[in-house]
Each structure stands twice: as structure tokens, then as C-alpha cells.
Amino acid sequence: MPVEFLKISRDQPDPAVLEYAASLLRRGEVVGIPTDTLYGLAADPFNLAAVERVFRIKGRAETKALPILIDGFERVPLLARETPDAFHRLAKAFWPGALTLLVDAADRIPFKVTGNTGRIALRWPKCAAVTELIARVGAPVTGTSANLSGFPGCSSAAQVAKQLGERLPLILDGGESGRALPSTIVDVRNDVWQIVREGAIPEAEILRALA
Numbered sequence: 001m002p003v004e005f006l007k008i009s010r011d012q013p014d015p016a017v018l019e020y021a022a023s024l025l026r027r028g029e030v031v032g033i034p035t036d037t038l039y040g041l042a043a044d045p046f047n048l049a050a051v052e053r054v055f056r057i058k059g060r061a062e063t064k065a066l067p068i069l070i071d072g073f074e075r076v077p078l079l080a081r082e083t084p085d086a087f088h089r090l091a092k093a094f095w096p097g098a099l100t101l102l103v104d105a106a107d108r109i110p111f112k113v114t115g116n117t118g119r120i121a122l123r124w125p126k127c128a129a130v131t132e133l134i135a136r137v138g139a140p141v142t143g144t145s146a147n148l149s150g151f152p153g154c155s156s157a158a159q160v161a162k163q164l165g166e167r168l169p170l171i172l173d174g175g176e177s178g179r180a181l182p183s184t185i186v187d188v189r190n191d192v193w194q195i196v197r198e199g200a201i202p203e204a205e206i207l208r209a210l211a
Contacts, residue, residue: 003032003165005157010034010174013129017172022136024170030054032146032160034174036127037098037183037200038153039146039160040069041168044139045113052112054142057167060149065115067100067183069143070124071131079120079140081106086210087188093209096126098179098200102187113142123183129174145182146171153182 006017021031021042028050030043041057043050045068055062068079073091076083081104090101105113105120114120123143125131134141145153146160154160157173165171184201187194193210195203 001169003161003168004170005161005173006170008034008129008172008174010036010127010129013132015132018129018133018136021133021170021172025050025133025137025141028053029169030057030167032157032164032168032171033130033133034127034157034172034177035069035130035143036096036125036177037179037181038155038177039157039171040067040130040143041146041164042069042130042133042141042143044137045142046110046139048110048112051110051142054144057164058144058147058149060144061115062112063115063117065102065117065119065121066113067121067123067143068113068140069130069134070122070140071134072124075140076122077106079106079109079122080104084188084190086186086191086193090186090188090193090206090209091124094201094205095124096131097124098126098181098183099123100183100185102185102196103189119187121185129172155180
């Protein structure tokens with residue numbers, strides 16, 4: 001079946017559209033969503049069939065963790081085993097926003113979600129369409145980029161459809177993202193941190209936050 005498109009405002013999303021998308025996620029489906037950076041693939045990270053579907057849709061190597069999107073700091077203790085000082089300093093400086101923090105996953109996180117590494121990538125996006133969707137699902141969602149692995153990330157619903165349309169039941173169309181860069185990823189281990197991917201937040205800003 002052809003993919004369904006539903007228009008949605010990133011800042012003032014229609015509750016009915018969010019509830020429809022949430023119902024699909026609760027059934028184990030994968031939905032294309034706008035974020036504050038590029039478009040992502042939302043799925044229930046605690047549903048192993050849904051997680052497998054994400055890997056298959058993207059053609060993603062199963063050794064790569066799936067980023068998890070959250071809607072507030074209160075989700076962190078349920079998902080991360082430990083959160084070092086650097087984690088809190090960076091989260092306070094850049095959340096909600098385009099920063100992904102990589103830490104040890106809590107025991108309840110399916111090992112497959114971590115790419116069999118035991119590490120989890122967390123982000124609180126600055127996008128009401130995402131955070132209100134998470135609230136309706138009642139749980140975090142995956143946030144891996146909505147593109148075929150090895151292909152460019154997508155800044156519009158049309159680009160998502162071109163790459164993945166036949167593999168998805170629904171794409172929420174929030175218009176052009178206005179950003180060409182993904183989130184910046186920082187790996188935090190105890191007192192040691194490392195920029196894994198420099199994206200929307202430059203390295204200089206990370207250094208200032210940790211100075």
C-alpha cells in the first residue's frame with residue numbers, strides 16, 4: 001500500500017494526528033516523523049518486532065545503536081544506568097535541542113536497541129510534534145534518521161517518501177526542517193567524553209559547556 005501523508009505543525013501539532021500516529025506505534029509500526037533536525041523513524045524501542053522493522057527498513061547494521069527520543073529529564077533514569085557529571089552539564093546546556101548523549105543503557109533496555117553494545121543514545125528534541133507524540137505513546141520512541149543507510153538524511157517528508165515510502169505506513173509531514181545537519185553526538189563515559197559526530201551543535205559550543 002502507498003504511504004499515507006498527514007500534515008502536522010512542529011510547534012502546534014493536531015492532537016488527532018498525534019493520536020493516530022501513536023496508535024500505529026503502539027501496534028508495532030514504524031512512522032516517519034519531523035524533528036528539530038532531520039526527519040526520523042519513530043518506533044517502540046521496547047517492541048523487538050518494531051525494532052527489527054526499523055533495522056530492516058533502513059538496511060541498518062545491527063551493530064549500530066538506535067537513538068532514543070525522550071520528552072523530558074524524568075525519562076533518563078529509566079533508560080540510562082549512570083549519568084556522569086558531563087552528561088548533566090551538556091544536557092542542561094543543550095536540551096531540548098540537537099544534542100545526542102551516549103551513555104550506558106539501563107538493564108531494561110533491549111540489547112538489540114543498543115546495537116549489542118550496552119550503550120544508549122538519548123536526545124530530547126526541541127519539537128512539540130515529537131515530545132507530544134511521546135507523551136501520547138506513553139514511552140520514548142526511536143529517533144534514527146529516516147533514510148536508507150549510507151544515503152543522505154532527509155529534511156522533508158517528500159525526501160523520506162522517495163527513499164522509504166513503500167516501507168512505511170505513515171509519514172507526518174512537518175514541512176522542510178530548515179536544517180541540513182543531524183544532531184551532534186557526544187559519548188560520555190565517567191569523566192571522559194568524546195564527540196562521535198559533530199552536527200548541528202559545533203564542537204566549540206560543547207567545549208564551552210564543559211569548560
